[in-house]
Amino acid sequence: MTLPSEQLARPASPKDLFVAFTVLALQGFGGVLAVAQRVLCEQKRWLTKEEFLEVLAVGQVLPGPNICNVALMVGDRFFGWRGAFAALAGMMTVPLIIVLIVSAVYVEYATHPAVAGALKGMGAVSAGLIVGTALKLSSALRVNVMGMGVCLALALTVFVAVALLRWPLAWVLLVLGLVASIYAWKRLRTNNAAQDVGK
Amino acid sequence: MPAPVDLLALFTHFLLLSLLAIGGAITVAPDMHRVLVEQMGLLTDAQFNSSIAIAQASPGPNVLFVAVMGYQGAGLAGAAATLAGIMLPSTTLAFAAARWGHARRHWRGVQAFKAGMAPIVIALMFATGWILSSGTPGWRHVLLTVAATVVVWRTRVHLLFLIGLGAVLGALGWV
Numbered sequence: 110m111t112l113p114s115e116q117l118a119r120p121a122s123p124k125d126l127f128v129a130f131t132v133l134a135l136q137g138f139g140g141v142l143a144v145a146q147r148v149l150c151e152q153k154r155w156l157t158k159e160e161f162l163e164v165l166a167v168g169q170v171l172p173g174p175n176i177c178n179v180a181l182m183v184g185d186r187f188f189g190w191r192g193a194f195a196a197l198a199g200m201m202t203v204p205l206i207i208v209l210i211v212s213a214v215y216v217e218y219a220t221h222p223a224v225a226g227a228l229k230g231m232g233a234v235s236a237g238l239i240v241g242t243a244l245k246l247s248s249a250l251r252v253n254v255m256g257m258g259v260c261l262a263l264a265l266t267v268f269v270a271v272a273l274l275r276w277p278l279a280w281v282l283l284v285l286g287l288v289a290s291i292y293a294w295k296r297l298r299t300n301n302a303a304q305d306v307g308k
Numbered sequence: 309m310p311a312p313v314d315l316l317a318l319f320t321h322f323l324l325l326s327l328l329a330i331g332g333a334i335t336v337a338p339d340m341h342r343v344l345v346e347q348m349g350l351l352t353d354a355q356f357n358s359s360i361a362i363a364q365a366s367p368g369p370n371v372l373f374v375a376v377m378g379y380q381g382a383g384l385a386g387a388a389a390t391l392a393g394i395m396l397p398s399t400t401l402a403f404a405a406a407r408w409g410h411a412r413r414h415w416r417g418v419q420a421f422k423a424g425m426a427p428i429v430i431a432l433m434f435a436t437g438w439i440l441s442s443g444t445p446g447w448r449h450v451l452l453t454v455a456a457t458v459v460v461w462r463t464r465v466h467l468l469f470l471i472g473l474g475a476v477l478g479a480l481g482w483v
């Protein structure tokens with residue numbers, strides 16, 4: 110699955126993970142996903158886009174905050190449970206302190222129109238960050254075993270179901286995830302059989 | 309002083325919600341509202357909504373809104389109870405599942421799951437962007453979202469710069 114052209118690096122220690130995830134989390138306003146993709150795949154080069162999508166897929170189907178699950182899995186991959194703990198602690202500790210401080214002072218400024226306006230503007234940008242990151246990651250679908258056409262059809266179905274029809278996410282994931290995985294399984298089997306014949 | 313908050317009940321309720329929160333903690337927010345506002349009376353409606361807004365405006369994972377709810381309802385102990393409750397079961401499960409999957413990454417079933425889920429995960433990100441921006445009306449708001457999308461997709465401009473720009477435009481009343 111990994112593209113050979115991409116040279117990957119790895120973190121030096123669990124402490125390195127802790128610092129990287131702290132810095133990453135502190136840049137994530139209105140969601141950490143976009144920053145995580147940029148830092149992990151482009152700046153640090155610890156993961157390829159394909160690998161990022163894989164951990165995100167696992168984080169997505171499991172309960173709990175996706176991005177925390179991603180931190181945990183990335184940390185575990187490099188340094189076992191110590192890495193998992195370091196990455197998750199990095200993601201949570203300093204942001205938790207900040208959010209509690211903000212909560213303590215928020216009440217006084219909440220109704221100020223400039224503050225309310227700033228929050229609105231940040232919300233608009235963070236929606237764009239997520240969509241832009243999705244567009245970036247979609248180039249990884251070119252190597253998907255299901256083929257680009259099927260990937261697009263699946264993606265469109267999921268978008269309509271979740272964004273427009275507002276169906277419950279758990280059902281969409283269960284039904285469409287199962288359909289997609291079975292189709293991918295068949296394609297992988299066909300490909301392997303073709304390779305065996307070719308030998 | 310009102311009656312002391314039942315921290316254990318708070319903690320155990322969030323333990324339960326943790327395993328139901330497929331797609332992130334925000335998906336079980338309606339049930340948090342039922343318990344914290346209606347059942348326990350710990351938070352007002354305004355406090356409940358502001359908890360989510362505060363976490364959105366602060367850096368870090370969105371799940372921290374759970375800690376803000378605990379804090380507004382029952383101080384630091386409340387924050388510890390809700391956050392530990394929402395995190396412990398899901399992280400334990402994610403840890404175990406990641407190890408299971410990674411050890412079997414050459415299995416066809418595991419590879420099929422990853423390949424099948426890739427376009428779905430991408431579509432969910434589009435859906436999140438859509439839901440976030442369709443909540444607020446106004447063409448300037450949409451324009452800002454679209455501009456941010458293109459810049460993130462096509463350039464390496466720092467994400468904090470974009471967030472800061474959004475905050476300034478919003479504070480000036482342009483959005």
